[in-house]
Amino acid sequence: MEMNQQKPIIEVKGLTFEYRSHDEADLIALKEVTLNVSKGEHLVVIGHNGSGKSTLAKHLNALLLPTAGTVLVAGMDTKKQELLWEIRQTAGMVFQNPDNQIVATIVEEDVAFGPENLGIDPAEIGIRVTNALHRVDMSDYRHKAPHLLSGGQKQRIAIAGVIAMKPACIIFDEPTAMLDPSGRREVVNAIRNLNREEGITVIHITHFMEEAVEAHRVVVMEDGQLVMQGTPREVFARVDELKALGLDVPQMTDLAAELRSEGIDLPEDVLTVEEMVNHLCQLKSKN
Amino acid sequence: MSIKIQELTHTYNPGSPFETHALKNINLTIEPGEFIGLIGHTGSGKSTLIQHLNGLLKPTSGSIWIDGTDITKPGIKLKDIRKKVGLVFQYPEYQLFEETVAKDIAFGPANLNLDEQEIQKRVKEAMEMVKLPYEGLKDRSPFDLSGGQRRRVAIAGVLAMKPDILILDEPTASLDPRGRDEILDQIKTLHRQQQLTVILVSHSMEDIGRLVDRIIVMHQGTVALTGSPRTIFQQAEMLEEIGLGVPQITHLMKSMNQRGCALPEDVFTVEEAKEVILSYLRGSQHA
Numbered sequence: 001m002e003m004n005q006q007k008p009i010i011e012v013k014g015l016t017f018e019y020r021s022h023d024e025a026d027l028i029a030l031k032e033v034t035l036n037v038s039k040g041e042h043l044v045v046i047g048h049n050g051s052g053k054s055t056l057a058k059h060l061n062a063l064l065l066p067t068a069g070t071v072l073v074a075g076m077d078t079k080k081q082e083l084l085w086e087i088r089q090t091a092g093m094v095f096q097n098p099d100n101q102i103v104a105t106i107v108e109e110d111v112a113f114g115p116e117n118l119g120i121d122p123a124e125i126g127i128r129v130t131n132a133l134h135r136v137d138m139s140d141y142r143h144k145a146p147h148l149l150s151g152g153q154k155q156r157i158a159i160a161g162v163i164a165m166k167p168a169c170i171i172f173d174e175p176t177a178m179l180d181p182s183g184r185r186e187v188v189n190a191i192r193n194l195n196r197e198e199g200i201t202v203i204h205i206t207h208f209m210e211e212a213v214e215a216h217r218v219v220v221m222e223d224g225q226l227v228m229q230g231t232p233r234e235v236f237a238r239v240d241e242l243k244a245l246g247l248d249v250p251q252m253t254d255l256a257a258e259l260r261s262e263g264i265d266l267p268e269d270v271l272t273v274e275e276m277v278n279h280l281c282q283l284k285s286k287n
Numbered sequence: 288m289s290i291k292i293q294e295l296t297h298t299y300n301p302g303s304p305f306e307t308h309a310l311k312n313i314n315l316t317i318e319p320g321e322f323i324g325l326i327g328h329t330g331s332g333k334s335t336l337i338q339h340l341n342g343l344l345k346p347t348s349g350s351i352w353i354d355g356t357d358i359t360k361p362g363i364k365l366k367d368i369r370k371k372v373g374l375v376f377q378y379p380e381y382q383l384f385e386e387t388v389a390k391d392i393a394f395g396p397a398n399l400n401l402d403e404q405e406i407q408k409r410v411k412e413a414m415e416m417v418k419l420p421y422e423g424l425k426d427r428s429p430f431d432l433s434g435g436q437r438r439r440v441a442i443a444g445v446l447a448m449k450p451d452i453l454i455l456d457e458p459t460a461s462l463d464p465r466g467r468d469e470i471l472d473q474i475k476t477l478h479r480q481q482q483l484t485v486i487l488v489s490h491s492m493e494d495i496g497r498l499v500d501r502i503i504v505m506h507q508g509t510v511a512l513t514g515s516p517r518t519i520f521q522q523a524e525m526l527e528e529i530g531l532g533v534p535q536i537t538h539l540m541k542s543m544n545q546r547g548c549a550l551p552e553d554v555f556t557v558e559e560a561k562e563v564i565l566s567y568l569r570g571s572q573h574a
Binding site for chain 1: 327328329330377433434435460461462463464465466467490492493530531532535536538539542543546548557558560561564565567568
């Protein structure tokens with residue numbers, strides 16, 4: 001992993017956020033959260049519904065502003081109104097429902113929508129659209145109508161629209177929740193390529209633990225706070241604690257824990273089918 | 288209550304340039320009390336099919352028999368169909384609209400000309416079925432509840448109609464692992480205790496493998512395969528070709544067998560895999 005250690009792209013310091021409710025006490029959605037994200041990092045955020053994940057994500061491109069504490073995006077304070085467009089250009093966001101994010105009737109126009117609003121030269125926009133579609137493997141659909149595409153294809157168009165803004169960082173808020181298995185694979189591969197090949201910093205919120213396996217770092221949220229963080233191996237090895245939080249671990253990690261409890265000599269940090277196959281074959285050959 | 292579908296064809300926008308053959312000559316019989324898993328990638332025709340089963344869509348041709356009545360005939364009252372067939376849409380919580388939880392759940396039964404006492408009895412029972420505390424929540428606004436609770440309110444609204452056939456279109460999409468397991472376990476319990484016929488649409492092969500008696504695989508508007516999870520998940524290549532997959536655990540078993548093991552491949556859950564692997568490893572110790 002190549003990450004610039006000097007200056008984090010996202011700096012969250014003592015972030016507290018209260019939702020105002022009309023009849024009951026204000027709900028504290030985030031409590032003094034502190035988190036730095038390095039340039040080039042692939043960070044996955046997990047936690048159950050209502051733990052504060054999406055509220056945190058919405059602070060990272062100034063869709064929400066802190067009640068207390070600060071959020072800096074590439075050094076820019078999200079509270080500074082005059083920096084809003086620069087912040088949103090630096091940190092793009094992809095949401096759960098692709099249908100709510102597509103605005104145009106032709107794919108290329110949809111991808112061009114963001115850069116057009118930035119007042120970019122049309123020739124440059126054309127180049128950006130070509131590049132963005134290429135990066136999500138959707139070049140063949142440039143002149144198609146978005147509503148005729150599959151969920152995974154629509155979501156990749158939404159991602160291309162964000163890429164065309166040339167962000168340094170993209171926040172994905174459950175981008176695969178509504179997709180079928182092949183759509184999910186397409187989007188997960190697109191996210192990985194953006195991080196590994198284009199160096200874009202990725203912050204990915206998900207309920208699918210298998211999607212967290214390839215991240216550099218996993219953070220776990222509970223009740224508005226960060227309660228665990230580490231590499232996927234470190235975090236998912238804590239099977240019992242995660243289950244107590246109502247979360248899952250990847251099924252292979254779960255299976256390894258079950259087998260270990262029966263005295264089988266497996267490591268705690270098995271994450272993928274391939275790793276499990278290798279460990280089991282080694283055990284068998286030792287016998 | 289049985290469902291019989293004969294030569295069902297549905298064409299959207301017939302005769303126009305947007306003509307789409309969503310269902311082509313479907314023949315299916317679903318027996319009373321069956322738990323069916325309906326799978327297929329986005330656009331395969333799943334949603335079009337289930338919308339025919341409670342009369343939301345009319346066939347272009349063909350017929351549908353619910354409990355011996357052809358519901359496609361002229362003069363059939365939709366109200367009578369919907370008393371028998373309850374349909375829970377995707378993201379049903381977006382359809383909540385009443386001031387209180389109890390009023391929202393009562394909306395369906397209130398339209399059946401039942402007396403107030405019977406309506407309240409049904410509301411209470413439906414809330415108990417989905418594990419929502421009646422006293423604590425009946426007077427709350429559905430909009431103050433968490434996402435998982437709102438979804439249960441929506442499901443309770445369908446259950447309060449006392450359907451014999453319950454159809455759920457991805458009832459756990461975007462719920463966290465605990466919320467997902469709770470809702471699926473409740474559906475399983477309802478199926479067992481009340482002999483409901485259940486049709487579950489899901490993209491999670493793990494959930495399908497764990498829960499259902501029989502799988503129906505849709506592809507390009509036709510029924511591509513139908514059979515028990517054991518027989519369907521043996522067709523891994525075919526499922527992957529049409530954008531689906533097999534449960535991770537099944538994938539593990541197949542990968543082990545490619546490395547020369549002889550494990551059963553009709554295993555879908557962590558618990559089953561644990562037993563299979565233990566006997567595989569221990570078997571060799573005694574050999």
